[in-house]
Amino acid sequence: MTIKDIARLAGVSVSTVSRVLNNHPDVSDTAKEKVMAVVAEHNYIPNTSARELGKSTSDNIGVVVRGMSNPFYTNILTVIGDRIEKAGYTMVLQQIGSSDDEIMAAALMEREKRLLGLIFLGGKLDYTKKQLSSINVPFVCCTFWNQYGTLDKNSYSSVSIDDNQAAYKAVEHLYNQGHKKIAVLLSGPDDGSVSQVRFAGYTRALNDFGLGLDKNLIISVNSFGIKDAYDGVKKWLKKDRDFTAIFAISDNMAMGAMKALREAGKSIPKDVALIAIDGIEASEYMNPVLSTLCQPMDELGSEAVKLVVDIIEGRDEHKHVILPTTLRKGETLK
Amino acid sequence: MTIKDIARLAGVSVSTVSRVLNNHPDVSDTAKEKVMAVVAEHNYIPNTSARELGKSTSDNIGVVVRGMSNPFYTNILTVIGDRIEKAGYTMVLQQIGSSDDEIMAAALMEREKRLLGLIFLGGKLDYTKKQLSSINVPFVCCTFWNQYGTLDKNSYSSVSIDDNQAAYKAVEHLYNQGHKKIAVLLSGPDDGSVSQVRFAGYTRALNDFGLGLDKNLIISVNSFGIKDAYDGVKKWLKKDRDFTAIFAISDNMAMGAMKALREAGKSIPKDVALIAIDGIEASEYMNPVLSTLCQPMDELGSEAVKLVVDIIEGRDEHKHVILPTTLRKGETLK
Numbered sequence: 001m002t003i004k005d006i007a008r009l010a011g012v013s014v015s016t017v018s019r020v021l022n023n024h025p026d027v028s029d030t031a032k033e034k035v036m037a038v039v040a041e042h043n044y045i046p047n048t049s050a051r052e053l054g055k056s057t058s059d060n061i062g063v064v065v066r067g068m069s070n071p072f073y074t075n076i077l078t079v080i081g082d083r084i085e086k087a088g089y090t091m092v093l094q095q096i097g098s099s100d101d102e103i104m105a106a107a108l109m110e111r112e113k114r115l116l117g118l119i120f121l122g123g124k125l126d127y128t129k130k131q132l133s134s135i136n137v138p139f140v141c142c143t144f145w146n147q148y149g150t151l152d153k154n155s156y157s158s159v160s161i162d163d164n165q166a167a168y169k170a171v172e173h174l175y176n177q178g179h180k181k182i183a184v185l186l187s188g189p190d191d192g193s194v195s196q197v198r199f200a201g202y203t204r205a206l207n208d209f210g211l212g213l214d215k216n217l218i219i220s221v222n223s224f225g226i227k228d229a230y231d232g233v234k235k236w237l238k239k240d241r242d243f244t245a246i247f248a249i250s251d252n253m254a255m256g257a258m259k260a261l262r263e264a265g266k267s268i269p270k271d272v273a274l275i276a277i278d279g280i281e282a283s284e285y286m287n288p289v290l291s292t293l294c295q296p297m298d299e300l301g302s303e304a305v306k307l308v309v310d311i312i313e314g315r316d317e318h319k320h321v322i323l324p325t326t327l328r329k330g331e332t333l334k
Numbered sequence: 335m336t337i338k339d340i341a342r343l344a345g346v347s348v349s350t351v352s353r354v355l356n357n358h359p360d361v362s363d364t365a366k367e368k369v370m371a372v373v374a375e376h377n378y379i380p381n382t383s384a385r386e387l388g389k390s391t392s393d394n395i396g397v398v399v400r401g402m403s404n405p406f407y408t409n410i411l412t413v414i415g416d417r418i419e420k421a422g423y424t425m426v427l428q429q430i431g432s433s434d435d436e437i438m439a440a441a442l443m444e445r446e447k448r449l450l451g452l453i454f455l456g457g458k459l460d461y462t463k464k465q466l467s468s469i470n471v472p473f474v475c476c477t478f479w480n481q482y483g484t485l486d487k488n489s490y491s492s493v494s495i496d497d498n499q500a501a502y503k504a505v506e507h508l509y510n511q512g513h514k515k516i517a518v519l520l521s522g523p524d525d526g527s528v529s530q531v532r533f534a535g536y537t538r539a540l541n542d543f544g545l546g547l548d549k550n551l552i553i554s555v556n557s558f559g560i561k562d563a564y565d566g567v568k569k570w571l572k573k574d575r576d577f578t579a580i581f582a583i584s585d586n587m588a589m590g591a592m593k594a595l596r597e598a599g600k601s602i603p604k605d606v607a608l609i610a611i612d613g614i615e616a617s618e619y620m621n622p623v624l625s626t627l628c629q630p631m632d633e634l635g636s637e638a639v640k641l642v643v644d645i646i647e648g649r650d651e652h653k654h655v656i657l658p659t660t661l662r663k664g665e666t667l668k
Contacts, residue, residue, distance in 0.1 A: 021442065036441055036468035068412050071405060071616070078402050081429050090447065093427050095415050107370055108355065113424065134370040226619055255619045262621055282405070285560055285589045287596055287621040 009042075010034040058114040060092045061308060064102045066122035068095040070224060070252060071280045072297070073121055076142065079301030080119060087309045089116070103127065107134035117308040120144075126192040127151055138311040138318070142304035143295070144194055145320060157307040159300055159321040163194055163277075166293050166325050167201025168208075170247050170275045173291075173327070175209045177334050179245040179273060182206070183217040185233065185257055186249045187224050195224075198249040198277065216241050221253070229256030237264045244272060251278035251292055258286060258332075274332035277325070284328070291330030296323050343376075344368040392448040394426045395642060398436045400456035402429045404558060404586060405614045406631070407455050410476065413635030414453060421643045423450070437461065441468035451642040454478075460526040461485055472645040472652070476638035477629070478528050479654060491641040493634055493655040497528055497611075500627050500659050501535025502542075504581050504609045507625075507661070509543045511668050513579040513607060516540070517551040519567065519591055520583045521558050529558075532583040532611065550575050555587070563590030571598045578606065585612035585626055592620060592666075608666035611659070618662070625664030630657045 003021070007014045012031050019027045020035040061084050065073055077093075084091040092113045096105050102123045109115060118139035126148035138157070145158035174182050184202045187195040203213050216239075221232030229252070237260060248254035254276035258268060266272050268288055276283070279294025303321055310316035337355070341348045346365050353361045354369040395418050399407055411427075418425040426447045430439050436457045443449060452473035460482035472491070479492035508516050518536045521529040537547050550573075555566030563586070571594060582588035588610035592602060600606050602622055610617070613628025637655055644650035 020438070032435070032438060033464060036438065037464070039441065039445075040468040040470065068415070069409060069615075071408070074405070074408050075403060078429055081402070081427060085428070091427060093415060093425060094419070095412060101366070104354070104366060104370065107373065111373075130367060130371070134374040136374065226615060230619070255616070258621070259619045259623075281403075281560060282589070282616045285564070285593045286619075287592070289593075 006035060006038050009038045058116070059089045060113045060115050061089045062092050062094065062106060062109045062113060062115040062118045064094050064096060064106050064118065064120050066096055066102060067224060071282060072250065072252065072278045075280065075297045076121060076301040079298050080121070080305055083302050083305035087305060103131050103134065110135060110137055117312045119304050119308055124192045125149065125194065125197065138308060140304045140307045142300055147197065148192055153320065154318050157311065157318045157320065159303040159307060159323065161295050161325050162322050163197040164201035164204065166277050167198040167247070168205040170277060170293055171202055171205035173275055173333060174245045174247060174273055177273060180211055181217065181243040182245045182247055183219055183243045184247050185219045185221070185229060185253050188220055189218060195249055202247055217243055224250055224252060226252045226256040229253035230260050233257045233260035234263065246272060246274050248274065248276040251276045251280045251283040251290060254290055255283055255286060269332050269334045273334060279328055288331030291333040292328050293325040294328050295325055299323055340369060340372050343372045393423045394447050394449050395423045396426050396428065396440060396443045396447060396449040396452045398428050398430060398440050398452065398454050400430055400436060401558060405616060406584065406586065406612045409614065409631045410455060410635040413632050414455070414639055417636050417639035421639060437465050437468065444469060444471055451646045453638050453642055458526045459483065459528065459531065472642060474638045474641045476634055481531065482526055487654065488652050491645065491652045491654065493637040493641060493657065495629050495659050496656050497531040498535035498538065500611050501532040501581070502539045504611060504627055505536055505539035507609055507667060508579045508581060508607055511607060514545055515551065515577040516579045516581055517553055517577045518581050519553045519555070519563060519587050522554055523552060529583055536581055551577055558584055558586060560586050560590040563587035564594050567591045567594035568597065580606060580608050582608065582610040585610045585614045585617040585624060588624055589617055589620060603666050603668050607668060613662055622665030625667040626662050627659040628662050629659055633657055
């Protein structure tokens with residue numbers, strides 16, 4: 001059965017059938033119903049899938065997301081899913097907890113789902129060659145790269161912002177407003193995650209501005225989650241440290257901090273200024289609006305797919321792309 | 335090659351290999367590395383997938399999400415992904431825009447990905463039998479059911495809250511606090527979506543409380559998105575209607591409304607009380623904390639997977655499950 005047969009049986013033109021099957025918006029409901037009735041009756045399988053049936057490989061691209069409830073990843077994932085589909089592949093999504101092993105998850109998925117390529121959305125920055133030896137398909141690190149590990153740069157691709165520099169800029173904004181006692185809210189200063197890189201940018205800025213690192217101003221909490229940030233800041237505030245500003249390593253964590261500060265009777269930005277990195281939509285609706293360095297989420301997602309597809313299709317070699325951040329002024333800076 | 339061979343080559347026990355391959359947390363990093371090195375070297379494919387290669391069908395369960403950037407769906411999707419994986423199936427995710435045709439998307443996906451079953455996460459409530467004739471696998475509507483359509487109840491499954499009753503309760507909370515001029519914020523009073531059901535619950539409550547429907551108090555905006563809600567409320571406030579409370583049909587829309595109210599100089603809840611339905615995490619960190627009727631997101635996701643898997647595996651017939659909401663008191667009610 002061909003799309004000509006469908007057109008004949010449905011009493012519509014071949015181009016209408018094509019538009020329906022390609023989910024084109026410009027087609028009437030009546031035509032859609034006629035075509036889909038024929039498709040259903042004859043259990044028609046589009047050519048791409050019919051070819052698929054005879055192949056021993058798949059058209060699967062795996063995406064491993066670390067902590068999908070993080071709204072920052074959700075936005076990027078929406079773009080990744082859309083672009084994988086548009087490029088003619090199938091996204092196989094695996095969500096893992098923020099402390100799970102993404103390499104193990106990916107290695108098993110690679111075999112079970114016969115992947116052609118992989119995108120890691122979030123992950124550790126300290127992979128060794130040995131750890132990655134179980135991955136046999138091209139992979140792209142999205143939102144991070146392997147700066148603490150030993151991978152060859154030409155053995156994988158990445159797309160991310162310059163996290164160290166973004167943290168530096170965040171602290172610089174606070175310093176330029178006269179702040180000298182700047183706390184940092186993070187999930188760990190040496191956990192091999194993006195938290196560690198942003199902490200390094202924070203300390204680099206402190207040194208450059210002659211402020212020096214005060215360990216009493218490090219608020220280290222259990223995860224990147226909003227609730228853990230809230231609980232952690234609430235507990236830390238009881239220690240009554242001397243500070244006038246907080247640099248939060250993520251919007252989500254900053255949102256948790258804002259509630260803890262408010263409950264402790266601290267006014268933002270009058271008593272405590274606040275800046276973060278990420279730029280998720282929800283933080284734009286906080287009261288006050290969060291000041292933050294926005295990551296280009298659409299570009300991070302579309303670039304990750306482009307990188308992996310170009311390599312799968314033999315058009316390119318591994319690359320490392322760094323994208324810029326933009327300041328959302330917000331209301332948590334003076 | 336069997337897992338016995340892997341155990342021998344890696345120099346670990348068979349049960350260790352099994353734990354590694356099943357991603358069991360209770361296994362040392364050293365053992366993991368040894369096992370994965372052997373797996374990689376011999377390109378070992380676990381039994382489940384080896385069987386898969388010879389089959390003409392797949393283990394795919396399709397999930398069609400309407401508007402994945404909605405944080406309410408993200409939380410449910412996380413649970414759905416986890417439960418599908420645990421039940422031994424593969425989730426194939428398709429995201430569609432909030433005005434796209436989910437039936438068309440599902441019908442094509444069913445054929446292209448050879449689905450065994452389908453979950454619709456969000457969708458229209460007015461499907462006809464004819465429209466659904468192109469779907470040949472069991473499907474579950476998650477967070478809604480077909481109350482305005484003509485489907486046989488025993489031809490599909492659903493899991494949702496009682497949306498009409500939740501809206502009624504929301505209005506009741508406002509009425510019990512003395513509000514008589516209660517506006518409603520929705521995406522359309524007759525759009526065949528959950529917005530229409532919640533609007534029906536709103537008007538039912540108004541009638542029961544002798545308030546009557548005032549068309550000037552209907553704030554109808556372009557989508558379920560936070561920005562459209564913000565823009566819509568901002569525009570509506572310029573009309574200077576007489577009102578003391580808003581029932582927003584979703585948390586996300588309420589968050590947009592809060593910013594518009596704040597910018598218009600209205601204090602919440604002193605000038606305007608506010609209540610919503612959904613209970614997403616972010617709204618708990620708003621200032622003030624949003625009062626809302628929380629949907630049981632974990633149960634909605636896990637029940638949807640249970641329903642579709644039970645039918646795929648022949649253990650059950652189609653069912654319709656209604657789950658309760660719980661009030662988060664918050665700070666936007668007096």
